[in-house]
Amino acid sequence: MRRSSNDLIDHIYEAAFVPEIWDDVLEEIARRSRSATGALFVCSQDMPLRGRSTKDVHEFFERFLSGPNPAEEPCVQRMMGEQPTSFVQVDDFLSPEELQADAGRILLRSLGIGVNACSVVTLPKGAVAMFLFNRWIADGGYDTELLGTLDALRPHLARASLVSERLGLERAQNSVAIMENFGLPAAVLRPGGNVLAVNAQFEALDALFIARAFGGVSIVDRSSNALLQTAIGNMQKPDLPPLVASIPIASQVGLPPHVVHVVPLRRSAKDIFTSADLLLVVTQVGVSTGVPSNAMVTALFDLSPAEARLALRLAIGVSLTEAARDCGLSIASARTYLSRIFSKTGTHSQHQLVALLRSAGSLGS
Template identity: 25%
Template structure:
């Protein structure tokens, strides 16, 4: 029937019906802007906000929403909205998600609630109690699923005085979906790497190891909390307008030489595996800072002057790592609270007599606790106990 429609219209003297418009019929610049926003959205906070805004304009929609993690009874979920009503979004996250029947669409399909459920959609609580009070009549939706378990819902709405969503609107959704899916996969990978980076950065900070990363040109890219504390003391080393500076002229020259070698500007074999160390004296008379300078190998597929090219590690010997949690030591070694406290005191360098005095117990009682600790941990000497604790995971807790 559809194949013969042009001939029937021609025989009746009717003008040829124009084919439905597709997204590619738009200005190339508009299409490029939308695609660019979709992929750049993986780096935005909140992600894809600009892309949703462009989609809202193209669809002449009242709202466009991307539900990155659907709400549950235990979790509010994650939603990005444009044209939103804040109170309405909270209502959906807390209550109406449970009665929303317009969910779990087949991937790649773009449809309206009437096409999925029928006209009874308009009699349900989702429309009557939630959408209608917001002056929302028409909804268009599609779902995206990724191999790693991400489920996203893309929804657009129009008001009661608007036209229903048509085939051109659905074609735009179909055009967007595969690009949105790829961008979601990119954002998921970026988010995973950022979580891993924050976890490792937190571990390094807890170990009180200062870390300073340098770009290829020598400018400082990032400083962690411990390095910031050391530099703020301005005792031997600090951050000047032209980079790191040292009080001692010899230390300053040596630090600059090692940094230049690590950045690959010096002569010799300053390759990616280059690691150098030096002490930095402090005018206060405190113990010298330990400094390690390491080159960061270049990536195989990326070359940018804003990536770390060298890293400087700083250690302040006068600053001990934060003591591990007493409960953590107790649980991992199976000790009592008193035994755990004694073990920690011995690890901090106190003698058994000093530990007994600090704990306000007799020396014989302390020896009894120490023998119990030896029995439970399998060590036979105090030095072995200290080594066990120093090499354990307690400092990460």
């Protein structure tokens, strides 16, 4: 059902808080602008290209994002360079040769889709949000009226993008603040390794960690740092399973040996403005190991109390049937809870989940 203009604007702002809604927002804008499809890309130097699209091109969109260097395609590069503050036809900025060579356009043409209209929103942390709509080849290009329809919505798309990025920063700051409440030095990194947030206890460990260019972080000990940089690099490879690592650090300048725990934070797999982040938590050697507390699991992975109880029962080695009985759940409800736990922790099996929780066990009890 077609929404009123005010309803659509409300829906755009709702997408800032619930990333899954972007698909529906793009669908409605595509209908209003008589476009075939719509997409939202988020581009930055320290993270892989990511985005959302209208449902009819999800498969194509995933193929494009998983291709070799999608951010290097002529269409993406030219729009990132121009950063148009109103909607423009991308074809007007590319040569015929570039249009023919662009991998995204090749795939779109195979679907019968032609001209693109694009506008770019610059975000405070260095990323850009790129809104892209496409016409059927048979329908020709965008006229002034259709571009005006898109431009009328652009201020709301821009503000929603800014809110989304701000919410991601606040979640990162909350994560390290929670760790500080547990007495643990912590930092949140973007997948490329840039520091998003740190707490005061982490900053005090300047004998163990040093700042790198462009906001990165390294461990002073070379062998430990090699392991950390590998963990950070693996976060940018979607074909690899989530990596949870505990990296030993030898004593430095009067400090005892420490361990830095690298934990993937997947607040929402659909949250394209912050993507998946890495949480670094530092403990001294000798901290008790085992499974983490209910409060720690809830803080790390945004699990509900019921989800945390089930996850922790599984972490001690009981079967799903036993864990369901212990938690007063039917097996069907336990499976539903487990599916949510997998989604929030970025795991895909009970074996991965147990390994993740046992690694997090040394972070506190």
